[in-house]
Amino acid sequence: NAGVTQTPKFQVLKTGQSMTLQCAQDMNHNSMYWYRQDPGMGLRLIYYSASEGTTDKGEVPNGYNVSRLNKREFSLRLESAAPSQTSVYFCATLRGAGTGETQYFGPGTRLLVL
């Protein structure tokens, strides 16, 4: 099992360019998440999807859109990249609910916006 996979691993964009970060999981988890991680800021939730067909905003959704394509895939789109979006992006899934829930993370995408 691959767990949670993300593509690409690295990306450099110019201000104003668009791109889509891809995430896929083979753990059959219902919930999927996108976080960004910046130095000194910890992990901040951008968007999440509790189940196929639903998406909700997290703490820092501005400048991003998401698509839950099916149960396996959850993509994050930057329509017009800005230098403030330079960050490391992690996709995660959630096993279970209540006690027993655990998040599993993908390897991350490192994005530099010039």
Next chain:
Amino acid sequence: QKEVEQNSGPLSVPEGAIASLNCTYSDRVSQSFFWYRQYSGKSPELIMSIYSNGDKEDGRFTAQLNKASQYVSLLIRDSQPSDSATYLCAGAGGGADGLTFGKGTHLIIQP
């Protein structure tokens, strides 16, 4: 009040000693708690989870939860240089929005 708070460190501990990492949390994230380890340039990996008051041991790691005082801690016994990493504390409120993370404590084990 931040929902999950940690001292950012760095926390420096001699090799072989006990490293103690602490975290406080708010009512919203009070159902279950997690410690993740993150090496530089890597993704977070789960070390321990704890749901009930008291201690939970797994090898060299012990998680402690005190719901009355709203804190959770992680003890690492016989610290090794390979334990040097950032440790993230996280809490869950049971909702669909997943875990809430602290900013992490940078731990350095000195050989």
